[in-house]
Amino acid sequence: MQLAYSNDRLASRMAVDSSASGEPEVESSVIEWLLHDDQVMRECFIHAAEILKSVTGAAITAITLLDEEYQHYRAEVGMSMPLVTRARSLADYAVRDAELFVIEDAHDDSRFRECMLVKRYPFVRFYAAIALRAPNGEIVGALCAMDPSPGKLDAGQRGVFYHLRAMIENDLKMRTATAIDPLTQLYNRRFLLETIARRWKEAQEGEVMGSVVVDVDWFKQYNDTYGHPAGDHCLRAVASVMQAAADGERIVVGRMGGEEFGLLVLRAESADLADTLNALRQGVEDLAIEHRASPLGVVTVSVGASLTRITESPRPAHRDGFASADSALYRSKHRGRNLVTMA
Known part of the structure; x- marks a missing residue:
């Protein structure tokens, strides 16, 4: 996946259960x-x-x-x-x-x-x-x-x-x-990028921000094999795992487009972020969604992430953090996919 930037904004190619009382759960x-x-x-x-x-x-x-x-x-x-x-x-x-x-x-x-x-x-x-x-x-x-x-x-x-x-x-x-993205019910691309830019700007000096990009492995082949309705169902299932990984107010997650997703992790720590992203990767694998066109046999994701410490002179740009995460994602894919790589 290749990311491009324009006008200082990140650009990219990139179900409800009932509770015991019968009231739907919060979206x-x-x-x-x-x-x-x-x-x-x-x-x-x-x-x-x-x-x-x-x-x-x-x-x-x-x-x-x-x-x-x-x-x-x-x-x-x-x-x-x-x-x-x-x-x-x-x-x-x-x-x-x-x-x-x-x-x-x-x-x-x-x-x-x-x-x-x-x-x-x-x-x-x-x-x-x-x-x-x-x-x-x-x-x-x-x-x-x-x-x-x-x-x-x-x-x-x-x-x-x-x-x-x-x-x-x-x-x-x-x-x-x-x-909101109507398919996955995550943030849509525009709102996610606006939120990333705002939260990055609001971060205090010394805070560490985590930039994460996630890509569903061999998704084009999945659509070609099972059809687009099945592909939509697959994306919704993957999105539910990412939403579960979002830790309350600490992680912002959204769909960047197609099979690609982005996360901004506030007040990130290297070990904690790696654990969270590996749990996310494993959670998708544990869905056990059949994928005959994948050498792994099930739907998986590749993940790239980077950590940026906020300084005031000069203040790093959010696009640089995501560019590093995108490079790490490329390494995950090159190494065989279904992996988390930290920049």
């Missing part, structure tokens, strides 16, 4: 995108939280994002909120309800005694939240208001929750249409 690519603070959605969240605080008079308002393990706060108004486990969050209860979820006094309900917000500061008693969904219907989090004193909502205040949800979900619909 990980949307959650990852939102956790990386998309600027447009961040501004939308802030406006919504400010409006909600003004209307309800609650001490704290916020957007919460829910992955499988944690509740993450975004756009808090009133105080900065800590990361808490999803199992001990109030939002986990709220998103089970199709309508507005209201707790007038948490002290009156034994279900909430172990919730972190109730047990510890700010000692929430009143809580109201409404679930937020991605365009495909999957829950991504909630819009919430909370207060250390008991409280109620009148009809007008309840209506504001619904109006703000409609505003947020409409913005999500427009933004995901431009950010």
